[in-house]
Amino acid sequence: MTRRDPTLEDVAREAGVSRATVSxxxxxxxxxxPGIQETVRRAIERTxxxxxxxxxxxxxxxTETVALVISxxxxxxxxxxxxxxxxxxxxxxxxxxxxxxAKHPVILVAESVEAREQVVxxxxxxxxxxxxxxxxxxxxxLPTMLTAAKIPTVLFGRPEPGLAVSHVDLxxxxxxxxxxxxxxxxGCRRVATIHGPxxxxxxxxxxxxFRAALAAAGIADVPAAEGTFTVESGxxxxxxxxxxxxxxxxxxxxxxxxxxxxxxxLRERGRRVPxxxxxxxxxxxxxxxxxxxxxxxxxxxxxxxAAEMARLLSEHIQGARTEPAAVLxxxxxxxxxxx
Amino acid sequence: MTRRDPTLEDVAREAGVSRATVSxxxxxxxxxxPGIQETVRRAIERTxxxxxxxxxxxxxxxTETVALVISxxxxxxxxxxxxxxxxxxxxxxxxxxxxxxAKHPVILVAESVEAREQVVxxxxxxxxxxxxxxxxxxxxxLPTMLTAAKIPTVLFGRPEPGLAVSHVDLxxxxxxxxxxxxxxxxGCRRVATIHGPxxxxxxxxxxxxFRAALAAAGIADVPAAEGTFTVESGxxxxxxxxxxxxxxxxxxxxxxxxxxxxxxxLRERGRRVPxxxxxxxxxxxxxxxxxxxxxxxxxxxxxxxAAEMARLLSEHIQGARTEPAAVLxxxxxxxxxxx
DNA sequence: TTGAAAGCGCTAACAC
DNA sequence: GTGTTAGCGCTTTCAA
Numbered sequence: 001m002t003r004r005d006p007t008l009e010d011v012a013r014e015a016g017v018s019r020a021t022v023s024x025x026x027x028x029x030x031x032x033x034p035g036i037q038e039t040v041r042r043a044i045e046r047t048x049x050x051x052x053x054x055x056x057x058x059x060x061x062x063t064e065t066v067a068l069v070i071s072x073x074x075x076x077x078x079x080x081x082x083x084x085x086x087x088x089x090x091x092x093x094x095x096x097x098x099x100x101x102a103k104h105p106v107i108l109v110a111e112s113v114e115a116r117e118q119v120v121x122x123x124x125x126x127x128x129x130x131x132x133x134x135x136x137x138x139x140x141x142l143p144t145m146l147t148a149a150k151i152p153t154v155l156f157g158r159p160e161p162g163l164a165v166s167h168v169d170l171x172x173x174x175x176x177x178x179x180x181x182x183x184x185x186x187g188c189r190r191v192a193t194i195h196g197p198x199x200x201x202x203x204x205x206x207x208x209x210f211r212a213a214l215a216a217a218g219i220a221d222v223p224a225a226e227g228t229f230t231v232e233s234g235x236x237x238x239x240x241x242x243x244x245x246x247x248x249x250x251x252x253x254x255x256x257x258x259x260x261x262x263x264x265x266l267r268e269r270g271r272r273v274p275x276x277x278x279x280x281x282x283x284x285x286x287x288x289x290x291x292x293x294x295x296x297x298x299x300x301x302x303x304x305x306a307a308e309m310a311r312l313l314s315e316h317i318q319g320a321r322t323e324p325a326a327v328l329x330x331x332x333x334x335x336x337x338x339x
Numbered sequence: 340m341t342r343r344d345p346t347l348e349d350v351a352r353e354a355g356v357s358r359a360t361v362s363x364x365x366x367x368x369x370x371x372x373p374g375i376q377e378t379v380r381r382a383i384e385r386t387x388x389x390x391x392x393x394x395x396x397x398x399x400x401x402t403e404t405v406a407l408v409i410s411x412x413x414x415x416x417x418x419x420x421x422x423x424x425x426x427x428x429x430x431x432x433x434x435x436x437x438x439x440x441a442k443h444p445v446i447l448v449a450e451s452v453e454a455r456e457q458v459v460x461x462x463x464x465x466x467x468x469x470x471x472x473x474x475x476x477x478x479x480x481l482p483t484m485l486t487a488a489k490i491p492t493v494l495f496g497r498p499e500p501g502l503a504v505s506h507v508d509l510x511x512x513x514x515x516x517x518x519x520x521x522x523x524x525x526g527c528r529r530v531a532t533i534h535g536p537x538x539x540x541x542x543x544x545x546x547x548x549f550r551a552a553l554a555a556a557g558i559a560d561v562p563a564a565e566g567t568f569t570v571e572s573g574x575x576x577x578x579x580x581x582x583x584x585x586x587x588x589x590x591x592x593x594x595x596x597x598x599x600x601x602x603x604x605l606r607e608r609g610r611r612v613p614x615x616x617x618x619x620x621x622x623x624x625x626x627x628x629x630x631x632x633x634x635x636x637x638x639x640x641x642x643x644x645a646a647e648m649a650r651l652l653s654e655h656i657q658g659a660r661t662e663p664a665a666v667l668x669x670x671x672x673x674x675x676x677x678x
Numbered sequence: 679t680t681g682a683a684a685g686c687g688c689t690a691a692c693a694c
Numbered sequence: 695g696t697g698t699t700a701g702c703g704c705t706t707t708c709a710a
Contacts, residue, residue, distance in 0.1 A: 054393035054465040055703035058686045082427025088418035107446035126393040394687035397702040
């Protein structure tokens, strides 16, 4: 019943040539007579031959596959990832680049400690040539594990201090400055911020960058509340902030989802956005435009960043680059209605 | 510099036994002296050996990997997928089952026609033992391509007529009936619905099921508008509906995202939910509870359904099941505030 | 330009 | 209970 899949051998027999010749045609090596090339191509067609990836890997040590690893832990991590449009942009950007460069993209989710081990194990031997990783967890050990296993890796966001690995990042402080200046320009003077988990470098940078920019504008005291990058946590942080500082007239949230939560809560409490309280988000993810009111936000060119990760990884895989590289992107203020 | 990875041979030499013995230990085959077993285990430890997946596949034709394919097309498909919590639940459910059964889960995105080809190609030869597919596109050719390529496949949702492939599904009409009855019980008499793309079986079933249930309650005329399962499309459909039927007092949206959009639009137009217009969603995805007001919705046990898909697939892979199977799940009404 | 043959790392008969 | 050996399907010298 399960007729064996056709192999190179079968195609060779069918075409009346040797395995080696068929292999050359399949891999587009020159030095093959155009006539024979045609014959072989037809034989491939007729037999429905497809190269066996495993057999090929065994000799080339190449899979032409790149893994995109999404790492983090906590309750319903997978579910949370799929509720954050940010990841969609990362995936889009990486996918587009990889497809255009004939690499197979696969997405791996490392949602627990064991899952992380499994992912490393999986990647260690013949599954992908390298991986792109984006982690949502502070102090995530995955990048270290990956480099220890000598798996070519590129990170979204800078690594923990002490770990040398290629990555792309956004000029976070610069983005926070853009937000601060917008708020100040609008006339806000009683400004607060909803920041992400302090252990995350990006979150920390946005917080300190925001405060620094405000200090430069003469606003020294900036209340802050921590969220977890979800809509609910944004609303909760807004509640805290508003309770402690009812006179607030401006808020900077470290991502759009939290900004959305903040807007929701503000409106519930009868505050108009932006008339009473101006709100600036971060990312310019798909929710930003769909939000009520549409969010003024700091745009992060996520798709381009993801594509750059893939490009960097390709260089590492090809051996064209041996030293870790860091590529920094510039943020941009997108003005809509919330501030 | 790149010292060759240790192989079975290396471990064997280190342990002073044959390759076969090491292989037995690695694969947990009985008939190995406990003492030797220990020796080998230590040798593995010392050498840092990890089985080469490709080499193993070449002889066993097993990868212990299962692919979860998310298929669909259209603008920014990847981005849309990652904005719909529904997929997060599918992924969660599948991941949990697969991890528990020592299968490696990988996610593949088939976001375009070529991507679909690539995915089939990728799966055809030595990447995964089978795949779970969830498609958001009417008439998606992927399931047919997959079965034609003899790749063990299980679908989320019933296949196109004429295609025999294992799948899990929800009793859609039953779910729609639950929604209809809730609306009627609340006293709604001028009821409309926002349905999904008609070409999708699930969307069709919800629409006809809803109308049938309403007809049974004496409501024969049910205006309908089509959406695409996104928040924006839900708002747009609501606008149409409200323009044509200002007296509406109840709406059933075929998923929570569209229900959310509908609520947003209704509130913009000054309609209170549920006092003026009651709204029922579908899925009970994470947005349902976070919505304003929290959504009354028809719960689909997505995680359990995804786990069942994985179980079914395992049976197919093991050869324990040769005929396609269909497993039907029952929906459940979750009452919150919107209706 | 083409073919023969070695070998990638592993499992599974089969023999001992 | 353990070792020997024959491939799995492919690429890649090396000769011709």
